[in-house]
Amino acid sequence: MINTIASGAGPTGDLRLEALNRRIAGRQILAGIDLAVAPGECLALLGPSGCGKTTILRLIAGLERPDGGRILLAGRDITALSPGRRQVAMVFQSYALYPHLSVERNLLLGMELRGVPRQRRQQEADRVLSMLQLESFRSRRPSELSGGQRQRVALARALLRRPQVFLLDEPMSNLDAQLREELRPQLRAILCGGEAPVVYVTHDQKEAMGIADRIAVLQNGRLQQCGTPQELYASPANLVVASFIGRPQINLLDRGDGSLLGIRPEHLQAVEEGGVAVRVLSREWHGASQQLTVASPHGDLRWITSGAEPINDQLRLGWQLQHEHRFDLDTGLRC
Amino acid sequence: MSSSPLRQRPALLRISMVALLMLWSLAPMLWQLYTSLRTPESLLAGLAGLGGGWTLANYSAVLQADPPFGVYLLNSTVVGALSTLLTLALAIPCAYALSRRSDLLKLVIGGGLLAAAVFPYVLLFLALLQVARQLGLANNLLALCLPYAGLSLPLAVLLLQAAFADLPVELEENALLEGFSLGQRLRWILLPLIGPAVVSTGLLVFLFSWNEFPIALTWLSRSELLTLAPAMARIAGSSVFTVPHGAFAAATVLGGVPLLALLLIFQRQIVAGLTQGAIKG
Amino acid sequence: MSLLLMAPALLLLLAVFLWPMLDYAWLSLQAQTVFTGLKPVPVGLANWERLLGDGRFWQDAAQTLRFAVVSVGLELLLGLAIALLLHQSWRGRGLVRSLSLLPWALPTTVMALGWRWILNDPNGPINGVMQSLGLPSLPFLASTQLAWLAVVLADTWKTTPFVALLLLAGLQMIPTDLYEAFALEGGRPWQGLRRITLPLLRPYVLIALIFRLAQALGVFDLVAVLTGGGPASSTETLALYAYLNAMRFLDFGYSATVMLGMFVLLLASALLLVLAQQRWRGARP
Known part of the structure; x- marks a missing residue:
């Protein structure tokens, strides 16, 4: 029932960005962005502030013009179209309600x-x-x-537009943490699964994982990886994606052979022998589990465990081979 | 407010300072009011003859003069209102466009506007008069709106530009996405939001046009076309020694009352306009 | 598009501000008087030579400067006092603020006419008070020594509210916690005025100074109605002199020259002011 509104729009199709470039005052804001969003699919643009994710949104909306590349909506080139004729709806970070x-x-x-x-x-x-x-x-x-x-209200206004694309720019960032969690499923139910592609900008990986069908991770105006949340979590393409997806952050151990070994905190486990020797430095109580910071010969590690190791406890931590990620030290790429 | 002895002295000091300020600001006008209600003989008798000698004759003399005083007030009101409308009509699009730029041209125009806003415009009267004569605009009340709008534009554009620039840009962007034309954005979104700035700018322009002297003095010579300022000067110039003080005073009171009313009704907007002009300009 | 929106306003601005200056530049090289049948006749730099040797022009320049400096100085001092008074919170402040703005809102010619009666000798109220105190009445508007002070008085009365309002806006921008911190450090209120208020108010003082100086140097309405420049030209200002040249002596070429001369003097004083301001700023790290 909810979806009927979103799907009540005219003929919709997929949104394609081809080799989008954007320079502002000689600075490269976006470089060669290729993305596609299917009708009813929700794509999250994820990255730190200044990575260019909001610029992509503004290019799709027509509020800015690209310096190179094309934007296609349902196969039609809309790159040169004025914002008002693109049939896009945007929910701004500030909501932009007429006061x-x-x-x-x-x-x-x-x-x-x-x-x-x-x-x-x-x-x-x-x-x-x-x-x-x-x-x-x-x-x-x-x-x-x-x-x-x-x-x-901002969502309602966007829905009334019967747009061919929904754009959302950090729509949760002005809300408190609890409300965000409550609203996430609602937002997903309202927007996604209709006939219009949805592009959702956020800097919060948890929000991106919770709401999006696919996530595009951006840094310094470049697309790092685009895939389902599971893909990004299970096989991050590079160090940037590895450290952006998953909380607490992935542990990176220098192997001394020109590569880094990545192990997620939740994949560490206490072992009788082998692994690395560590000492518990501090802990954060999370309820069902706790996050420990432990000192190892490779530097401090984060560890999620349901056990109750006391501070200064000495033990050995190991992991299963399937959970190992390896990255090239120079390029940062998965290897 | 508190009755502690420490607090009473500053309060007393303040009350006397406020009284002094009010005396300084209002006494000249109150003296005019007093004069306007006295017969000529009682004025010459000094403070001794306060008992009698009250009259409204001065007012009826001024209001029934040829042309009656009301004509000047009406002329000033018409010129003031039209100049205000013309100024706003020109300044609003200009201020909007200026607020949406961020280039060298904006700096140049902004600097020029600032210089023009400070410029003592009395210097311009002769050339403007020549233009008026060539175009046959002398003795044309409505034509005064042109120089008045031109002279008011610098301050008006600066004030409105600052107001536009203060609006969150997403409001207009959203309107853009909703497909609103420029006219629709201005009419439905931007102008309602900068309404207070428009009102205070308009009031400042109105006050300027109502009070303007040198251009009105040189452009208008037919007495039934005079605005208030040159009319007052003409009354003053009629004679220095055999002056009908009572009638003069009645004229100053009649000329001042509309402004007093305007000031009391719109005090907040006028104050805002003046201070914004200083801070933003 | 953006240029199209600005064009009407910019065109009118150029017509009203730039055109006259160009016109004067041309006119100042012409003789256009009753002797030339009010037709312009090129005379080269004759008007400018006359200007340099014109004692009345230089006397008026000095008088204009004296008037501007004294009245703007008074307005700043009085305006600061009024602003400090209005900055405190007390009941009825809003009404007092708008009533004290009345002198500023009234047309100059209206209040100039009023001041002529107030300063009247011997029937005005000021001389009435003087007489009742047994003092001789003063010929404010008939004495070359007193008349310019009368102009200063009337101008100060009229424009102090404007200065006070600007400074009040400045005072309201100063965060009160500065004073609280200062008091906690043991500072006395009057020290706060000197150490906090005045330094932070400086930009506003500067704005008021520039605005008012420019207006005072171009003073016309007040002098024209209050004294007509008299007695014996002792209150004549440059703007009035230019006006008289054009409208009374019908010497348009020279009137334009006087206005340009005045413009040059204005630019020079603006430059001096900027330099002085930079010195002032440079003196304080």
């Missing part, structure tokens, strides 16, 4: 100016208002809403 209009007017204004008949636009607005449980706030101003309510 002088009530919730209802925020939703109606766009349809009104696009010439949607009065009765029809009221119907549509009522439908998304009830779908997002906003009916009782319809006459409030954005300043009178909580962060979560504002986000829902």
Whole structure:
């Protein structure tokens, strides 16, 4: 039922980015970005701030123009199209709700100016208002809403656009941690699985894993790897992806042979013999498990365990071979 | 507020300072009010004859003069209102475009506007007068709007530019994505949001045009076209020695009351406009 | 697109500000008087030579400068006092603030007419008070020594509220925790004024100074109505002199020259001000 709104849009198709380049003031912001998002698929753009992920979103929206490359929507080249004619909807980080209009007017204004008949636009607005449980706030101003309510209004406005692409720019970053966890499945239910591709920008790997069908990891304007969350976790293509996916961060041990050995903290286990000798330095209690920092000859390691090793306890840690990741020390690539 | 002895002295000092400030600001106008209500004889009698001699004759003299005083007020209002509208109509698009640029041209224009805003415009009157004569605009009340708008533009553009620049850029970007045209964005999103700045800018322009003297003085000569400022000067110039003080005073009161009303109604916007101009400009 | 939006405003600005200056540059090289039948006749630099030797021009320049420096100085001092008073919080502050703005909002010509009556000799209220105190009444507007002070008084009365408002805006920008920290360190309130308020207020003082100096150097309305430049030209300013040359003596070429001369002097004083400001800034690390 929820998906019917998102899928009510016109003919949709996949979104393709081909060799996108963007320079600002001589600085390369994006270099050769190739990505494809299928209808109804949710792609998360993940990376640290300044990696270019928001720029990709703005290029898709038409708020910026690429210096090279093409953007195709359902096979049509939209690179030169003005933002208003692309039929994209964007949820901004700040939500960009019109502060002088009530919730209802925020939703109606766009349809009104696009010439949607009065009765029809009221119907549509009522439908998304009830779908997002906003009916009782319809006459409030954005300043009178909580962060979560504002986000829902922004979503509602995006849905009304019946877009061919949904763009979301860190839509959770203004919400507190608990609300984020509550909203993640909701957001996924509303947006994904319809007929429009969804591009979701975030710097939070947990959020990306929770919401996206596939994740594209970016750093310094370059695409590092694109794949399902499971693929990125199980076989990261390079050091950047390895350390960005999975929390706590993967342990990297210098083998001394020009390669690094990566072992995720949750894959370490206490062993009777072999492995490396470690001493427990500190611990963080997580409830079901605890995160220990242990000193080893290769440097400090992170270790997730359900045991209760005391501080200064000395033991040996090992891992199974299937959990080993190896990276070239110079290139950072998986080997 | 507190009754502790330590606090009472500053409060007393403050009350007397405030009283002094009010006396300094208002006494001249109150004296005009007093004068305007007195007969000529009682004015010459000094403070002795306070008992009698009250009259409204000065007002009826001024209001029934040829042309009646109300004409000047009306002229000033018409010129002020039209100049304000013209200035805003020109300044809003310019300020919007300027706020969306970040290049050398913006720096050049911004610097030029700042210099023009400080420039003592009285220097321009002669050339403007020649232009007016050549174009046949002298003695045309509505034509005054042109120089007034031109002279008000620097400050108006600077104020509105700052207001546009203060708006979060995503608001307009979202409107762009929703397919709004430039006109629709201005009408429905941007202008409502900078409404307060538009109002305070408009008020400053109105005050300037209402009060402007040298250009009105040189452009207008037919007495029924005069705005308030040159009308006052003409009244003053009529004679220095046989002055009908009471009538003068009545004129100053009548000329001042509309502004007092404007000031009291829009005090917040006027103050905001003035201080914004200083800070942002 | 962006240029198209700016074009109407920029064109009007050029017409109103730039065109006159170009026109004056041309006109200052012409004789255009009653003797030439009000037609322009090229005379080379004759107007400029006359300007350099024109005692009245230089006297007016000195008078204009004296007026501007004294009245702007007074306005800054008074304005600061008023701003400090209005910066404190007390009941009725908003009303007092707007009422004290009244002198600024009134048309100059209206209040100039009012001051003529207030300063009247012997029937004005000031002389009335003087007489009742047994003092001789003063011919404010008829004495060459007093008339310029009368102009200063009227100008200070009118524009102090503007200065006060600017400085008040500056005061409101200073975070109060600075004063709290200063008090915790044992500073006295009046020391806070000198050590915190004045240094942080400097940019606002500068803005007020530039705005007001430019306006005061171009003073016209007030002098034209209050004294007409008299007595004996003792209150005549450059702007009034330029006006008289054009509108009374019908000597347009020379009037344009006077205005350009005034413009040059303005630029020179602006330059001096910038240099002084840089010295001032350089003196304090």
